Amino acid sequence: MELLDKAGAVRRGEELDAGAVDAFLKRVDGTLAGVPEVSQFAGGASNLTYLLRYENRDLILRRPPFGNRAKGAHDMLREAGIQRALAPVYPCVPAVVATCDDPAVLGCEFYVMERIKGIIPRRDLPKGLALTPEETRRLCLNVIDKLVELHRVDHAAAGLGHLGRGEGYVRRQVEGWQERFRRARTDDVGDFAAVMAWLTDRMPEGEVAIRVIHNDFRFDNVVLDAADPMRVAGVLDWEMATLGDPLMDLGGALAYWVQADDEPAFLALRRQPTHLPGMLTRREVVEYYGERTGFRVDDFDFYLVFGLFRLAVIAQQIYQRYTQGHARDPQFAAFGGVVNTLERRCRGIIDASAP
Numbered sequence: 001m002e003l004l005d006k007a008g009a010v011r012r013g014e015e016l017d018a019g020a021v022d023a024f025l026k027r028v029d030g031t032l033a034g035v036p037e038v039s040q041f042a043g044g045a046s047n048l049t050y051l052l053r054y055e056n057r058d059l060i061l062r063r064p065p066f067g068n069r070a071k072g073a074h075d076m077l078r079e080a081g082i083q084r085a086l087a088p089v090y091p092c093v094p095a096v097v098a099t100c101d102d103p104a105v106l107g108c109e110f111y112v113m114e115r116i117k118g119i120i121p122r123r124d125l126p127k128g129l130a131l132t133p134e135e136t137r138r139l140c141l142n143v144i145d146k147l148v149e150l151h152r153v154d155h156a157a158a159g160l161g162h163l164g165r166g167e168g169y170v171r172r173q174v175e176g177w178q179e180r181f182r183r184a185r186t187d188d189v190g191d192f193a194a195v196m197a198w199l200t201d202r203m204p205e206g207e208v209a210i211r212v213i214h215n216d217f218r219f220d221n222v223v224l225d226a227a228d229p230m231r232v233a234g235v236l237d238w239e240m241a242t243l244g245d246p247l248m249d250l251g252g253a254l255a256y257w258v259q260a261d262d263e264p265a266f267l268a269l270r271r272q273p274t275h276l277p278g279m280l281t282r283r284e285v286v287e288y289y290g291e292r293t294g295f296r297v298d299d300f301d302f303y304l305v306f307g308l309f310r311l312a313v314i315a316q317q318i319y320q321r322y323t324q325g326h327a328r329d330p331q332f333a334a335f336g337g338v339v340n341t342l343e344r345r346c347r348g349i350i351d352a353s354a355p
Contacts, residue, residue, distance in 0.1 A: 003129055003226050005120040007039035007051035013328045014040065014048055014066065020105045021052065021061065025112060028098040032057060047074055047239060051115065058117070059097060063110040065327060077101060079239045080111035082163065086212070089158045090150060092235045116234035118223040123271050129229055136278030139230045143222055144285060146232050147253065148292045151211045151246040158212075164242035166210040173248060174199050174306065181313045184320045188336050190343040195309055198350050202302045208295050213249035215240035218256045219272035250289055251303030255311040257282050265341045301353040305346050312342035 010016070018038050026032050033055035041049045052059040064074035076099070083093045094113040101109050119126060131139065155161060165172070178196045185191070214221075216237050223234035258270035259281050273279070280288065282304070290297035319335035321327040 003119050003126050003229075004117055005041070005223070007041045010038060010040040010050070011328060016050060016061070016063075017106060024100055024102075024105050025052075025059070025098060029057075047076070047237075052112070058115040059112050060094070060115050061110055061112050063106060064108055065321070074239065076109045076111050076239075079241075080113070082160075082238045082241045083113070085158060085160050086153070086238070086241075089153050090212075090235075092146065092232060093238065094234055094236065116223045116236075118226050118233045119229055120223055120236075121219045121273050123273070125273050125276075131229070131276070131278070133276075133278030135230060136276050137280070139224070140274075140279050141288070142230055142232055143219060144280075144288060145292070146222065146235055147214070147217050147249065148289065150214060150217075150235075151209075151249070151293060153212045155210075155212045155243060160212055160243070163212065164244060166243045167207065169207055169210070169242075169244035170204060170248065173244070173310075174203050177306075177310050177313050181309075181316060184313065184317045186316070186320055186323060186336065189316060189319075189339045192309065192312070192343055192346075195305065195343060195346045195350065199302070199306055199309065202305075204302065207245035208247050209245065210243055211246045211249075213242060213244045213246055214238065215242060215244075215249060215252060217249060217253040219274070246293070247295060247297070247300070247303045248306065250286070251300070251305075251307035252310060253307070254282050254285060254304060255307035257285065266345055269338060269341060301349055305349050305353075308342050308346050308349070312339045312346075315339050315342070 016038050018036055022032075022035055025036075036052035036054050036059075039051045039053070041051065048063050048065060050061045050063075052061055062076055062079065064076060080096045080099045084096050086093045087095065094116050097112045097114060099109075099111040100106070103109075119129065125131065153160070155163065178199075181192060181196075214235070216239070217235075221235060221237045222232050223236065225231040225233040256272055257274045258266055258272075259279065260275040260277075267275070286297045286300050289295075315335045316339045318327055318332055319339065322329075322332035322335065
């Protein structure tokens with residue numbers, strides 16, 4: 001079906017050893033037929049995601065990027081473990097088929113999971129999918145509800161208490177992402193000094209709650225049912241999931257939430273269809289989330305600014321790898337400008353925020 005998310009050609013320099021992967025997988029599942037046809041998904045700017053098409057089964061392989069990587073980042077085995085632990089209590093995670101920690105196979109740790117076939121809403125909805133404003137609103141609410149459902153998971157009962165340290169999460173995040181930015185900064189981006197000082201000054205004393213958080217929740221990390229595009233069939237990309245403050249998770253999600261009336265520079269960064277008629281505004285998202293969870297959301301500027309700052313650091317880390325020749329996707333050449341736009345966005349919110 002044309003609406004289904006499709007993979008394309010593998011980017012030069014990011015090829016897989018299909019024979020090695022095939023031999024490994026057939027030791028796990030002897031029913032796999034033929035040799036895998038390998039293609040690569042264009043979405044995502046961090047870990048690399050490939051489609052392995054066997055004659056009788058489609059699988060997804062996730063591996064870290066090539067080149068230097070930040071310590072503790074891109075932990076594929078941890079991501080797979082989170083999905084396995086969450087599956088009984090949050091069944092929209094993809095089923096993990098196999099994990100591999102043998103560097104002789106691909107030179108890195110990786111895992112393979114089932115493919116959830118469906119529609120992934122990227123910058124724009126796929127051609128052929130036209131939603132009315134009412135349908136768009138229903139889709140929007142259903143996506144937000146998946147975040148609400150995650151934040152209701154009893155992590156202790158689910159055996160997920162090992163995911164993170166919990167208390168002190170906000171302070172660790174503010175200090176940790178500031179240090180990551182300092183290490184990744186290149187000469188052609190701003191210094192974020194005023195933003196970092198404001199975040200330190202406005203940081204809440206503690207967490208609103210401790211919950212399982214996704215940490216990269218956005219439209220292009222959900223899979224929609226092709227037969228009912230308003231229904232969320234899956235949630236992807238669990239690399240950064242941990243135990244932390246759910247408002248930080250919402251703030252991170254809203255960093256990507258570009259709405260129709262935003263300034264042109266921010267509109268140019270849009271990578272999900274949150275501009276469509278019927279989509280909630282950021283303010284409406286926060287209010288709806290507060291109503292559904294019972295968390296206080298009346299002073300949300302800190303979480304908005306932190307979400308944008310964290311996104312800027314992620315973009316800067318990728319941009320630094322690109323400038324060093326370790327990341328090859330040509331879209332990364334523009335990430336320095338993205339970082340500067342995000343700094344201006346942060347400062348605009350700070351200037352308008354109540355003291």
